[in-house]
Amino acid sequence: ESGIPIVNDGALTVCSNVPFEPFEYVGEDGEYTGFDMDLSREIAAGMGLELEVQNASFDGLQSGTVLAANQCDLIAAAMTITPEREANLAFSDPYYDSLQSLLVPADSPAKSLEDMSGKRIGIQQGTTGETYARDNAPSDTEVIAYQTDADLFQALQAGNIDGVFQDLPVNLKHADDKNFSLAGTYSTGESYGLAAKKDGSEKLITEINAQLAEMHSNGKYQEIYDKYFTE
Ligand code: GLN
Structure with missing residues (x-):
């Protein structure tokens, strides 16, 4: 009607x-x-x-x-x-206004995207996090695409990647797990x-x-x- x-x-x-x-x-x-x-x-x-x-x-x-x-x-x-x-x-x-962020294992010395030089970062395919990571990570960082945030987080847990680049609120949720911590936030001025x-x-x-x-x-x-x- x-x-x-x-x-x-x-x-x-x-x-x-x-x-x-x-x-x-x-x-x-x-x-x-x-x-x-x-x-x-x-x-x-x-x-x-x-x-x-x-x-x-x-x-x-x-x-x-x-x-x-x-x-x-x-x-x-x-x-x-x-x-x-x-x-x-x-x-x-x-x-909703959002930011990007890097999540790493709690024992990682990484404090920012620059510290991912020579390392592997996981991103979710087709996301703004993928674009930001590809544009801003050091040139010798390997950027690996996963289909879902669940796949990304599992890969980080398994040690298949050294960091996850993803929307801040989602990485913050994963950082509730004491085995992971945030190694940087990036103000991209995004809105959902x-x-x-x-x-x-x-x-x-x-x-x-x-x-x-x-x-x-x-x-x-x-x-x-x-x-x-x-x-
Ligand atoms: N906000 C990000 C984007 O729009 C990620 C969204 C998502 O993975 N659901 O690309």
């Missing part, structure tokens, strides 16, 4: 890339949880819809292929708004946006932005923020 076309009746279908804690992960109850998932569930409810979540590779999300294939209405995946992506996607207003198909999404994006604005004014955004980012 809203006149907004959606792929599945009665649901706002969102594609994400899980796990990317604290933004999207599967909780102990088997439900999709995290900052993005709670925001999306609230937006869906505001539109009178259930939330449905589909897991996909991050590369498939940021290139827009999942939307082109009508797999979902929206991408909620801690996705940074970039000019390159804006060529293929329609973004909502920014909903929800994304829809480039063409024909004007009504959906307008609705999403209205829902986000409503959540900022009624305290719901702050409530969800505090749940994931305030100790």
Whole structure:
């Protein structure tokens, strides 16, 4: 009745890339949880819809292929708004500001990207962290691509890589494990946006932005923020 076309009746279908804690992960109850998932569930409810979540590779999300294939209405995946992506996607207003960071084993002497000279860093394929690491790591650093944040973290645990370059909030979550620590943060001025198909999404994006604005004014955004980012 809203006149907004959606792929599945009665649901706002969102594609994400899980796990990317604290933004999207599967909780102990088997439900999709995290900052993005709670925001999306609230937006869906505001539109009178259930939330449905589909897991996909991050590369498939940021290139827009999942939307082109009508797999979902929206991408909620801690996705940074970039000019390159804006060529293929329609973004909502920014909903979260982020930074990049380097995570290393706690016993590593590394204090920054410069200290990764001659070493291996893992990045998640297709991410802004990949771009930053490839552009800024020493030329003799080996940059190795992994599909998911889970793969990255396992590789670091196994000693297959010497560091992980990833969005700060996600590396901070991993640094809760005392075996890992942050070896640098990088202010890249990134903001996350929800994304829809480039063409024909004007009504959906307008609705999403209205829902986000409503959540900022009624305290719901702050409530969800505090749940994931305030100790
Ligand atoms: N914010 C980063 C990007 O947009 C990473 C997102 C992710 O891996 N889910 O590229």
